[in-house]
Amino acid sequence: MQQQSPTTPVIAEPNPTHPAYVVGVDIGGTNLRLALADLSGTILARWSASTVDIRNAAKVVILIAQGVDALLAEVHAGRTALRAIAAAVPGITDPTRGLVIATSYLLGWLDVPLRALLEAELRIPAAIDNDVNLAALGESRTGIARTAADFVFLAIGTGLGAGIVLNHQLFRGHAFTAGEIGYLLVPGVSEAPIDRGQPGALEQIVGGEGIKTQWRRLWNSTASTLPFSATPTEIFDHALEGNPLAQQVLTSTARTLSFAIYNIALILNCPLFVFGGTVGLHPALIEATQKLLAERRARVQPRLLPSTLGPDAQLIGAIRLALDTAATHTLPGNR
């Protein structure tokens, strides 16, 4: 064991007399979520705020700082107890330069130096990454994929994205867009070229908005007790109850998704897909997709499992990234 002076805080070994924390941030299109964790990664407090009408990155950073102070107050700590912060961003992110390259229209960010903005505001080490990548990191470190060297995290909510872990490491690709699977071309999707920022061909069927569109095309008031404006979760529940219209939407969604998973599994020889997001977590979708995949008689049959971290996956991934950031930024100074 290395000798440490009693006043030197040791990262990853919480010290009750010198408590230390990290904050994980999940920036959504409409919602901002923060969680304060100790150095073991245990969440001690949460905070959230609406980001509706707040598209400016500098304003979001000020809102994050307010959240950080509220969380620290909750554990009766000051800013000196905070070791690092990490944020999950809904867009293409360069974690090495700390840059948000582009987000969807909800935030509309282009080349935002988010890491520098966070570090300037909070005066602590900061890190950023794509939200689906951080959800994959969360599942890889503390979730259902802990023992998996290779797996793909599928985030199916309003849209559709994937976080790819190969050899226990996030694989981001040379321009940080690996896993942009919403645009995949599989049998049955539209083959028309799609402009950047518009929903992709696969997403038009498998994403939450796509599922709603499928429902509205089939819907009539006599064939279903569900309204025209039903949500994907309601539609899938309705399918489990035996409604033929809802079952048609479920089957069409699962079939298209099974083609995409089959393709990804072939290319990467990937044995595990972890389903996350409000739509992805629905058991009816996972079960229907697994059944269709089994019919393909592939050499390697991928397993489909629901995320165990659920809606917290990206927040927990952000906490893990913050812990990594705290370790790499503060340990050298303590040696």
Added chain:
Amino acid sequence: MQQQSPTTPVIAEPNPTHPAYVVGVDIGGTNLRLALADLSGTILARWSASTVDIRNAAKVVILIAQGVDALLAEVHAGRTALRAIAAAVPGITDPTRGLVIATSYLLGWLDVPLRALLEAELRIPAAIDNDVNLAALGESRTGIARTAADFVFLAIGTGLGAGIVLNHQLFRGHAFTAGEIGYLLVPGVSEAPIDRGQPGALEQIVGGEGIKTQWRRLWNSTASTLPFSATPTEIFDHALEGNPLAQQVLTSTARTLSFAIYNIALILNCPLFVFGGTVGLHPALIEATQKLLAERRARVQPRLLPSTLGPDAQLIGAIRLALDTAATHTLPGNR
């Protein structure tokens, strides 16, 4: 610099008084090719033999040993000058255990311990890998992809396969089948489940046999001067000459291939695809596919380039693997 006694051969620094060699082997369904190289990787002699009617692995190994002796005789060297051998295998290969898990019907191998057979026969360190993976390794080390961290080698001959290089390393997948893209499901292919060993849905259109099938479906003696039994290369040449039937086959092949490349590029964020194999090397296919990809308006437009190693790609990859094997197996004994 480490001191070496004058009689100790230094791997990777050829010594004219103590010449040392490696052999690369390319095992095909109908043909066996060997090349002898010095420790800089320069090919000094080649040897080949037919493997028609020779399906037994032990017999192929004996044939390889005959080829090795013929090559050594050509440079007036004995077996003691041989440092290592590596073989490219047309099938699923576990390079860590030196096992050929399965090949196509042409060889029909199942769980063949090829590395052990080669080492027992030749008494030198041996290594094996899938032929498309070794073609990718060849392009990565000495071919057109030397500076590319991430790229995909597309082998289009009778069939269709891919070798994936990520972060300058071959990515093989957890069961060594990464890049089995012949089975990809894209718009326009058959959606029916396909039994193992049968040509995949994508291969049925983009592979050499698939291209011939497309041609035979369209062919009539008045519309073309080419025979019913034309080869893919002849068909693509005919397309360049302006024949509408051949152009239809070229466009359909390029269109289906462009969907597959688009999907792989999305998943891996892969900026470079290197085309190899007799069909893949045809400039008409590369040009038509690149044009169709450009119309997709993807964020990252992948570049399609012909292999610079051509038909030698897998043989040169095998030589590189043999050089690696020589270095890792003999250096410790010289220290």
